[in-house]
Amino acid sequence: MKTKGVSRFLSLVLRHKPEVINLNLDQNGWADVDELLEKMKTGGKEITFEELKEIVETNDKQRFKLDIEQNRIRANQGHSVSVDLALEEQIPPEILYHGTATSNLEVIRKEGLKKMSRQHVHLSIDKETATKVGSRHGKPVILKINCGQMVKDGFRFYLSENMVWLTDEVDRKYIIFE
Numbered sequence: 001m002k003t004k005g006v007s008r009f010l011s012l013v014l015r016h017k018p019e020v021i022n023l024n025l026d027q028n029g030w031a032d033v034d035e036l037l038e039k040m041k042t043g044g045k046e047i048t049f050e051e052l053k054e055i056v057e058t059n060d061k062q063r064f065k066l067d068i069e070q071n072r073i074r075a076n077q078g079h080s081v082s083v084d085l086a087l088e089e090q091i092p093p094e095i096l097y098h099g100t101a102t103s104n105l106e107v108i109r110k111e112g113l114k115k116m117s118r119q120h121v122h123l124s125i126d127k128e129t130a131t132k133v134g135s136r137h138g139k140p141v142i143l144k145i146n147c148g149q150m151v152k153d154g155f156r157f158y159l160s161e162n163m164v165w166l167t168d169e170v171d172r173k174y175i176i177f178e
Contacts, residue, residue: 006045006047006051006055007055007059007063009040009045010055010063010064010073010075011063011075011078013031013036014029014031014064014073014074014075015063015075015078015079015080015081016079016080016081017081018031018081020043021036021039021040021042021043022039023035023036023039025074025081025083027083027084028074028083028084028085028086029074029075029079029081029083029084029085030067030072030073030074031072031073031074032071032072033049033052033066033070033071033072033073034071036052036073037049037052052073053066053070056073061162062076062161062162062163063075063076063077063078063162064076065161076160076161076162076164077119077120077122077160077161077162077164077166078118078122078164079118079119080117080118080119082119083119085158085160087158087159087160087166088158089156089157089158090157090158090159091151091157092123092147092151092157092159092165093125093147093148094146094147094148095144095145095146095147095148096123096124096125096144096145096147096165097123097124097125097126097127097129097130097142097143097144097145098113098121098122098123098124098130098133098142098143098145098170098175099124099129099130099131099132099133099134099135099140099141099142099143100133100134100137100140100141100143101134101137101138101139101140101141102138102139102140102141103137103138103139104137105141108143108172108175109172109177110172111172112169112170112171112172112173112174112175113143113145113169113170113175114169115168115169119166120158120166120167120168121166121167121168121169121170122164122165122166123145123147123164123165123166123167123170124164124165125163125165127142130142130143143175143176143177144175144176144178145170145174145175145176146174146175146176147165147174149174150167150170150174155167155168156168
């Protein structure tokens with residue numbers, strides 16, 4: 001099985017639809033590794049623990065994390081299922097970036113950035129990462145977000161384990177359209 005396909009499948013079951021393989025996630029999004037591997041095997045997507053560990057270690061977006069004992073795994077962010085990642089509030093840089101497709105611009109100009117089906121709006125520290133994100137859905141456009149003013153206005157930010165900045169929403173007045 002190709003690594004990219006397995007990584008996508010892990011994103012599906014650890015972030016969005018654990019029910020696809022009847023996987024149990026705890027309140028913090030952790031799944032038992034043995035259960036995950038067994039249910040993947042039953043579902044026709046068999047991998048070894050070593051292959052799973054390699055995916056966690058080499059995923060370019062560092063989407064997944066094994067606990068210290070390496071008997072539990074979870075996604076670092078991007079969940080549409082309700083989990084508590086126990087993230088602590090942090091002060092972001094003055095400017096962060098959001099990558100999206102040009103087809104989304106009209107709605108964003110009117111409504112700002114919404115978390116939609118996810119738990120947070122995702123922001124990047126650099127334009128390159130935001131460009132990669134935006135490219136997944138069509139021709140990308142990069143938006144600058146005035147996080148310094150958002151913090152002054154009482155918005156909260158969190159930094160995921162894989163260095164993605166998270167917030168509940170971004171009102172359009174904080175978006176710098178270039």
